[in-house]
Amino acid sequence: MVISTQPDWLSTDVVDLAALTRWGNREGLFGAVSDITRIGGGTQNVVLRLRWDGRDLVLRRPPEHPRPGSDKTLLREIRVLSALAGTDVPHPGFVAGCTDTDVLGVVFYLMEAVDGDNPGEELGEPYRSDADARHRAALDTATAVARLAAVDHEAIGLGDLGRPAGFLERQVPRWLDHLASYDQVAEYRGNRLPHVAELADWLREHQPEQSCPGLVHGDYHLNNVLLDPVTPRVAAIVDWEMCTIGDPLLDLGWLLVTWPEGADPAALTGGPLADLGGLPGRAELIEAYAAHSDRDLSAIEWYTVLAGFKLAIVIEGTYARSLAGEADPEVGLRLHRAAVARLEYAATLAR
Known part of the structure; x- marks a missing residue:
């Protein structure tokens, strides 16, 4: 088992990579977690893009200071994304979810990373020129x-x-x-x-x-x-x-x-x-x-x-x-x- 090193900017209060990796092993994800980047400002949920077991994934968890209903909200997201599999609704593919708060202290889940441009942020081609x-x-x-x-x-x-x-x-x-x-x-x-x-x-x-x-x-x-x-x-x-x-x-x-x-x-x-x-x-x-x-x-x-x-x-x-x-x-x-x-x-x- 390989456990990746926690990046300097990533507090263990957000994601303890050792605990995450142990959980991932049990879910069938192996190797080191790498290429971790934070998506968005983090004032709402914490969203991290990462590379794991040859896959580009996104981890989503409640904010660093969770609100009373944060775990319940994440449970709802897990349920919805899981259910949408096989429909023609465009959505990130659900990979795995953790409802055991002993792992990271909160509910969290992994989904497939989607290559795409957010219209509220900087856009690439073909949208810039066409x-x-x-x-x-x-x-x-x-x-x-x-x-x-x-x-x-x-x-x-x-x-x-x-x-x-x-x-x-x-x-x-x-x-x-x-x-x-x-x-x-x-x-x-x-x-x-x-x-x-x-x-x-x-x-x-x-x-x-x-x-x-x-x-x-x-x-x-x-x-x-x-x-x-x-x-x-x-x-x-x-x-x-x-x-x-x-x-x-x-x-x-x-x-x-x-x-x-x-x-x-x-x-x-x-x-x-x-x-x-x-x-x-x-x-x-x-x-x-x-x-x-x-x-x-x-x-x-x-x-x-x-x-x-x-x-x-x-x-x-x-x-x-x-x-x-x-x-x-x-x-x-x-x-x-x-x-x-x-x-x-x-x-x-x-x-």
Whole structure:
């Protein structure tokens, strides 16, 4: 058995390579762990790319200071990625998961590394030079989430992942309560977001009949996909921690409300891709989804308004924490402005 040396930058509080290697041996992974690099900033989950037993893998675990529900979240991801094997949904292949917290102190799992470009980061070819490639890959973000919505969640063993009954009815009161919880931050106390009451009333009054229950990614946008470096398409959907069973049209609404329009320095998602130009408009995304789905999209504006309502409240939490000195003030202000912009856009749709 060969145990690799812990890199200088990698604290054993994050991953104890000796313990990881012993566990991997029991799972059929042998040899040294090497070429370890950290992906992302690590403020949420810790994500490491590594080489092990001749394979490029990614290890995902909770943050260095886990939250109370961190292990439960990772267990959900393990379950979802395992179940998606064999479907036509683009996703990282699940390799192995560890639910024994005696190994690393937390739940963690390994998945196949996916070669691909994140639209929210620096892009390579063909996307840098080919507008048609950018357009086709961007359209495939709608196609990919339509494929997710078409999966028979019961057949793949995810029938009890969420509570689809009353999914839409729960959304407005849930997120109003969430917004109200920010008043616990003395520096924030009082609603600082526009149109909230107006949009809550509109959403209740215009709620459509719920779409057929299915898998909902829960945070579907350009920064949560990887684009194939050869063929303009989605190579993988990533970050499955919010996945549940509900109304899948909320994912399309989420994609639409986060969609960047032109070169926008304040874009929440996909800024580097949008800066290069050539992206489809929202109407084209809806058409691409419709071509791969039999769902009724006549109320898609309602889902887009709901997505904007929910997203604004979620990211406003960072602003509230920043006022209390618990988050970066610049990031908090930027997200507050983005929350206001999402609500302004949602209000325009509702009118």
